[in-house]
Amino acid sequence: QVELVESGGGLVLAGGSRRLSCAAFGRSGRTISISNNGMAWFRQPPGKGREFVAAINGRGDDTLYADSVKGRFTTSRNNAENTVFLQMTSLKPDDSAVYFCALSRGAAASMFAGTMDSWGVGAQVTVDS
Numbered sequence: 720q721v722e723l724v725e726s727g728g729g730l731v732l733a734g735g736s737r738r739l740s741c742a743a744f745g746r747s748g749r750t751i752s753i754s755n756n757g758m759a760w761f762r763q764p765p766g767k768g769r770e771f772v773a774a775i776n777g778r779g780d781d782t783l784y785a786d787s788v789k790g791r792f793t794t795s796r797n798n799a800e801n802t803v804f805l806q807m808t809s810l811k812p813d814d815s816a817v818y819f820c821a822l823s824r825g826a827a828a829s830m831f832a833g834t835m836d837s838w839g840v841g842a843q844v845t846v847d848s
Contacts, residue, residue: 720746721753721837723820728842736808739842741820743801753777754798757823760805761832762816763841769832772818773805777826785830788814810846817841 727739741758745751759774773794774783782794788807796803803820819842821835829835 720749721751721822722746723822723837723839725818725820725839725842728818728844730845730847731810733810733812733846733848735810735846736806737810737844738807739805739818739820739844741803741805741839743803743822751801752798753796753801753803753822755826756836757826757828758794758796758803759821759823759829759835760794760803760818761821762814762818762844764813764816769819771830771832774823774828774830775803776828781828783828783830807844810844812846812848815844815846817843 722744731737743753760772763769775794779796791809793806820839822837823829824836
């Protein structure tokens with residue numbers, strides 16, 4: 720019932736920054752609100768499985784981060800615009816991946832893929848050394 724569309728991917732030099740956005744839409748023009756849903760970011764590096772990156776609760780006052788991005792990435796949200804953001808700084812070549820946003824079934828911040836109800840199609844981020 721909810722479609723997620725990521726944007727902001729691209730090529731960036733190591734040490735640089737990039738901001739990803741994830742906009743949520745209701746299918747068939749249905750009006751939705753994601754304020755009662757946690758949102759999360761996952762990524763899939765080339766040849767590897769999907770891994771958790773960051774999550775934020777519905778109110779936007781609680782966040783979780785993978786150890787590999789803690790201190791470098793920040794997730795935030797604008798519930799009025801049904802949009803979630805992932806600000807990435809001090810990027811490394813190991814951060815190169817397809818980044819997915821996901822809508823959680825509940826309101827809490829969750830790092831578990833099995834608790835997600837909807838997924839975006841992904842945005843490629845490539846960090847060039």
